[in-house]
Amino acid sequence: METTLAIAVFLVSYIFIMTEKINRALVALAGGFLMLLSGIYKWEDAYTDFIDWGTITLLFSMMVLISITKKTGLFEYIAILMAQKVQGFPVPLLVVTAVLTALGSALLDNVTTVLLFVPILLTLTNLLQLPVFPYMLTVILSANIGGTATLIGDPPNIMIGQAVEHLTFLSFVVHLGPVVLVIFVTTVCCLALMFRRKLHTKEEYRMKLMDMNAESYLIRTPMLYQSIVVLSLTVSGFSLHAFVHVELTTVAVCGALLLLLLTQKEAEAEEIFKQVEWITLFFFIGLFMLVGGLEQVGVIDELARGIMWITEGDLPSTALLLLWISGIFSGIVDNIPFVAAMIPVIQEFQSYGITNLDPLWWSLALGACLGGNGTLIGASANVVVAGLASSAKHPIGFVKFLLYGFPVVIFSLLVSTIYVYIRYLLPFLHNSL
Template sequence: MSAVVAIAIFIISYFFIMTEKINRALVALSGGVLLLLTGIYQWEDAYTHYIDWNTIALLFSMMVLVSITKKTGLFEFIAITFAQRVHGDPIPLLVGCSILTALGSALLDNVTTVLLFVPIVLTLTRLLQLPAFPYLLTIIFSANIGGTATLIGDPPNIMIGQAVEHLTFLSFIVHLGPVVVLLFAVMMFSIILLFRNKLQKNEDRIDQLMELDGTTYLKKTPMLYQSVTVLLLTITGFLLHPVFHIELTTVAVAGALLLLLLTDQEAGTEKVFQEVEWITLFFFIGLFMLVGGLEKVGVIDELARGIMMLTEGDLPFTALLILWTAGLFSGIIDNIPFVAAMIPVVKEFQSYGMANLDPLWWSLALGACLGGNGTLIGASANVVVAGLAEGNGQRIPFIRFLCYGIPLVILSLIVSTVYIYFRYLVPFQQGL
């Protein structure tokens, strides 16, 4: 009975999130509270097990860093300089933003990257009077695809890397890098093909752009240098994570607190806190609670066990089923609990005589990371971009995103299937 209740609450909440008739954070939190009222789990369980406070703290910290840095005019300066380099041409601008987002997501993590890039993109589209939706859509897709390439790019990869000792930072690049580059190229070609008619030059705005002096937007006060220094130190801390093994959340919180202390007189801590995207943070809390309900009643575990029983230890079948199951479900529920449930299941396949589980790990990573492009709540980066965009008057409709996200996920999974099959499964079947 509890499973039926948890599933019903999840589906009803998901329906209202999709229709966007009620604030999504309010819907998600209401669903979470219903799980508490119906006794699916206790508040202590939600607080200690299901709400990922590391993600919440990381998001909050990066929002603080970005909020303070934004006050210095740095994002306007970067946006103007970058736009002038491509002479305000909308398509090269789109490609450049996408490449930078993908690289940033691979080297940092996709949530941090979109927090840094979205303010720049919104500034550019406003300046050149371009539609923001194609750029925001591409940033989400680029972040999730780029984050797939490395161990630290996306939470599922971090979890897999921690669970399997021999999968190093270099292993992820070598095994996932090639297909990520291919998928990125396919995505960019598709986006340009779809939006080429809407991305037209506005010669008047371009002339005005080329006459601008980006340095005039910089507020050359101590806060500018403090913001840049702390932001660079925080990013360096992210990059050195594999060396010092300091949690990314710890680095982000330390950076945010340091910058708040340094800029308290100039920026005002209370004003900074007022500019944090609280709706996005509370939506995450509610979403974690909703998915936690499914996890509590065993829905996710049953799904994992079902995969194991269905494949009966056949490696090619198992790898492709994990790829597609992870890809399709990651667009509906958060990929973090799904991957957490799948890790012990994949390890258990050793009892079926599988000596090499690596194809299964790569299938799980590709499916979980790429599947996040399916819906607006499929990945953390999606929710963050939607929150930032809405805060700037550029709301991304759930259904409209779905119309582009689902086809991309299907296409990505088809490409990944071919890649997994020929790189890993054909050699396995040939006994190589």
């Protein structure tokens, strides 16, 4: 009875999350508390075992850092400056948009990056009288691809990094960076070729952009320099944490606290906390509770046994099946709940004799992050961009996005399959001979 109830609550919550008729944080929390009320688990279990407070704290800290830095005008300055560097020409602007979004997503996180960059991009496209869809599509695809490369770039990677202690910030860059670069360059080239005939602007609009003073957006107070230094130190701490043996969450919290203390005269803590994306944080909490219910009644164990039954415990087969399952499923539903459900599944594989789980973790990260490009609800960044575009009266059609996004996912998974097989599975097969 408990198993049926847990599955029913999980599926109903998923449906409401997908339809977005009710705030998804409220849906996830309601589902989680239904698990509590039905006696599937106790609050102590949820608090201590199921809710990953490390992930919640890391996200919160990054949101604080970005909220303070945003007040300095630094991000607007970078965007306008880069647009002027390409002299407002539409196709080069598309490429710059992709590069900036991918870099920002890798170094900050993709949700934060699109929140910062999309409003600026909407202003630029309006100024140059350019079609909005190609740029919004480029932002979404680049955010998810770029975010795949680092531990903090995409929420699924944060969750994996928190669950597996030896997978450091540098590990993600070294292992996922090469394949992400190939997929990103190819995708951007294809986008530029596809939209080159639709992207035209008048000379007078370009001149108006060129006359803008990018530096006027910078608020040159001590907070600007403090933000740049602390943000740089925090990102450096992420990359070096394996050597200094300080956890990522600790690095992020220290960075946020330091910047809050340094800037308290210019940015009151109360105002900064108001700008934190509490909806996203509470969504994560509810999500962890939902998945915890499935874990408590044994559904996760059965899912692991099912995958093991299909692959018969063969590491190469398991890794490639996981890559494609995570890629396709993450395109259909938000990749966050899928990864939350799959982390305990992969951990369960150890009890079936698979000792080296790293190929499985990399397969899950690639599939979940890249698969998020499949539909408008495939990743958090997609939903954010669609909402911002709709508010600016440039709605992105679900089917229209699907026609571009799904082929990108299939291509990304094919490239990832070749990469995972050559880099991880061939050496395994060679050593097993």
